[in-house]
Amino acid sequence: MEYTVMLPAAGSGRRMGAGENKLFLPLAGKPILARTLSVFQQDPDCAGIILAVRPDERDRIREMLADHGITKVTAMPDGGGERQDSVRACVRAFMDSGSADDAVVMVHDAARPFLSRRVIRELAETVREHGAAIAAVPSKDTVKQVADGVVEDTPDRSTVWLVQTPQAFRAGLLAEAEEKALSEGFLGTDESMLVERLGHPVRVVESTYDNLKMTTKVDLAIGEALLKRQEE
Numbered sequence: 001m002e003y004t005v006m007l008p009a010a011g012s013g014r015r016m017g018a019g020e021n022k023l024f025l026p027l028a029g030k031p032i033l034a035r036t037l038s039v040f041q042q043d044p045d046c047a048g049i050i051l052a053v054r055p056d057e058r059d060r061i062r063e064m065l066a067d068h069g070i071t072k073v074t075a076m077p078d079g080g081g082e083r084q085d086s087v088r089a090c091v092r093a094f095m096d097s098g099s100a101d102d103a104v105v106m107v108h109d110a111a112r113p114f115l116s117r118r119v120i121r122e123l124a125e126t127v128r129e130h131g132a133a134i135a136a137v138p139s140k141d142t143v144k145q146v147a148d149g150v151v152e153d154t155p156d157r158s159t160v161w162l163v164q165t166p167q168a169f170r171a172g173l174l175a176e177a178e179e180k181a182l183s184e185g186f187l188g189t190d191e192s193m194l195v196e197r198l199g200h201p202v203r204v205v206e207s208t209y210d211n212l213k214m215t216t217k218v219d220l221a222i223g224e225a226l227l228k229r230q231e232e
């Protein structure tokens with residue numbers, strides 16, 4: 001099932017503390033961003049990649065694309081101050097290229113290089129029928145809602161899922177959700193929240209626990225260990 005992927009890559013990696021955008025850091029010798037791009041480059045169902053970048057990193061990223069044989073990037077809009085701004089730049093680039101409202105698009109954090117093809121396929125199939133589908137895993141831990149250091153509530157763990165990317169949508173639905181959020185000044189932490197605000201149901205596709213976001217140093221160590229395991 002054909003889809004276009006939108007990769008926000010215009011962050012700064014503050015929590016990684018590497019002094020530069022964490023996406024340039026190597027994982028077993030290959031930059032995180034190049035690893036994520038390669039997954040989509042190699043997926044025959046992926047029709048194109050839209051990559052939101054920081055203007056000052058544009059040249060360096062172009063070089064990376066060439067070095068790693070990434071040929072599917074169709075647009076590289078400037079990212080914005082918040083992740084949501086960067087995703088909106090991708091959505092606009094996609095819609096401005098005359099793409100159909102019912103095309104399937106996926107938003108995926110450039111910082112998650114370990115996503116699986118099986119999950120991509122299931123998301124694409126689910127979104128065809130239902131319009132919106134996100135990757136998530138059941139929570140292994142009990143989750144508490146806390147305010148001022150005191151527990152306020154404990155949701156029933158069997159209903160708690162930890163959400164990842166990719167998040168897949170019918171393009172027109174995502175574009176509508178992004179514009180509504182912008183006009184109402186709503187800032188979400190994922191795209192699903194914006195679509196939920198339209199009242200549209202969002203389906204959940206069970207993903208894998210190794211689809212980690214490289215966020216702090218410990219994630220790099222786990223990432224290296226995962227790659228070693230794949231080699232064995």
Ligand code: CTP
Binds near residue numbers: 011
């Ligand atoms: N991102 C983006 N534009 C922003 C902020 C984030 O495109 N203004 C991207 C990041 O590059 C990353 C993805 O969104 O691929 C997920 O964000 P996160 O893991 O939070 O990355 P950073 O924002 O770079 O890290 P931090 O929050 O620690 O600064």
Ligand code: MG
Binds near residue numbers: 011083
């Ligand atoms: Mg961030």
